[in-house]
Amino acid sequence: MMTSAQKIKALKKGRCDMAVGFEGSAGSLIPRIKSISLFINNMCNLRCPYCYVSALNKEVPVEIKVDDIIKFINVVHEKCELESVVIVGREPLLSPKVMLEVLQEIQKMGIPKVGIITNGTLITKKIAKKLAGLVSFVDVSFDGLKEAHEKTRGRGSFAKTVAGTKRLLDAGIDVFVLHKVDSASAPQLNEFAEFMWNMGVKNIHIFTLYPRDIKADVFMDAIKELVDSPPSEMLISIKGDYFDKEILSALSDYICNEKMVESVEGISFIEKSIKHNSILRVMLENEPAEFRRGLRIDCFGRLVFCADQARSLKRPVGNISESLEEIFSRTSLIHKIIDDYVI
Numbered sequence: 001m002m003t004s005a006q007k008i009k010a011l012k013k014g015r016c017d018m019a020v021g022f023e024g025s026a027g028s029l030i031p032r033i034k035s036i037s038l039f040i041n042n043m044c045n046l047r048c049p050y051c052y053v054s055a056l057n058k059e060v061p062v063e064i065k066v067d068d069i070i071k072f073i074n075v076v077h078e079k080c081e082l083e084s085v086v087i088v089g090r091e092p093l094l095s096p097k098v099m100l101e102v103l104q105e106i107q108k109m110g111i112p113k114v115g116i117i118t119n120g121t122l123i124t125k126k127i128a129k130k131l132a133g134l135v136s137f138v139d140v141s142f143d144g145l146k147e148a149h150e151k152t153r154g155r156g157s158f159a160k161t162v163a164g165t166k167r168l169l170d171a172g173i174d175v176f177v178l179h180k181v182d183s184a185s186a187p188q189l190n191e192f193a194e195f196m197w198n199m200g201v202k203n204i205h206i207f208t209l210y211p212r213d214i215k216a217d218v219f220m221d222a223i224k225e226l227v228d229s230p231p232s233e234m235l236i237s238i239k240g241d242y243f244d245k246e247i248l249s250a251l252s253d254y255i256c257n258e259k260m261v262e263s264v265e266g267i268s269f270i271e272k273s274i275k276h277n278s279i280l281r282v283m284l285e286n287e288p289a290e291f292r293r294g295l296r297i298d299c300f301g302r303l304v305f306c307a308d309q310a311r312s313l314k315r316p317v318g319n320i321s322e323s324l325e326e327i328f329s330r331t332s333l334i335h336k337i338i339d340d341y342v343i
């Protein structure tokens, strides 16, 4: 049985092995990029107080240029055979034309997993129907049941997000609910999961904010209670990452006698069957994964690290107007940023 320290050490070793990829798998400096996450705009209709890209509110609306991004994704896919592309926002539904055009072009490339992340408030029946033909999944963000959700996402937002989620499910789309758990929503985690199950949701993904607004033991107690009594046939995913060592260690300890595996996108996780035919999946990340397995692109076409975005640090490593060779000649900058965050 591995202790949390051993498990995190194993993750570190994984990182070192992967880093070799930068030095020239198949004679190239380009690592095997498995995924792309893409900000198609800088706009959102909500004002969550913790939003790490809220600084963009002050700027004029910007949308990514469809031709430029498609050209770049094509090049990456030709060289690396991408596993997934996710449109992460800011709120994609505020740029429906750009979103649909990008998705239509990506569909032609035959990338296996394509999805969007949305706050769910702007999903109409018509959009849900269009998305059904273009995406393999949609992630919808919730901050809890009505009271907890509206405390951060604004009055009236819960009903809109629920309605949007139902429309996606009615259109036959695989919906993943992303649930930020804090001290207000933790006591209702089981009720929340039950509510989602009654709506037809089969996948919930649980995480905390960083800086965290819930004690690690309160979070873990809520998780254990949910794992003890889950809704049936639900995939419950939890993320512990380098932003929050205490939660990473607590999750690692909780699941330490299970085997660690890796998804096709290169994400390390541990999975086990729990009651009522449900599955618990715990993802453990000890460093930013961008530029090793994935690229994150902002609406200006810059290649950025999620962790840098979260701290409003402007250290783009490249731009979609450049070749991959040019971008990955900057390995020392890429490693420096990774080393700033690695445990």
Ligand code: SF4
Pocket (backbone or CB within 6 Å): 044, 045, 046, 047, 048, 050, 051, 052, 053, 054, 089, 090, 091, 119
């Ligand atoms: S819905 Fe997402 S993008 Fe919009 S303000 Fe909230 S966290 Fe930010």
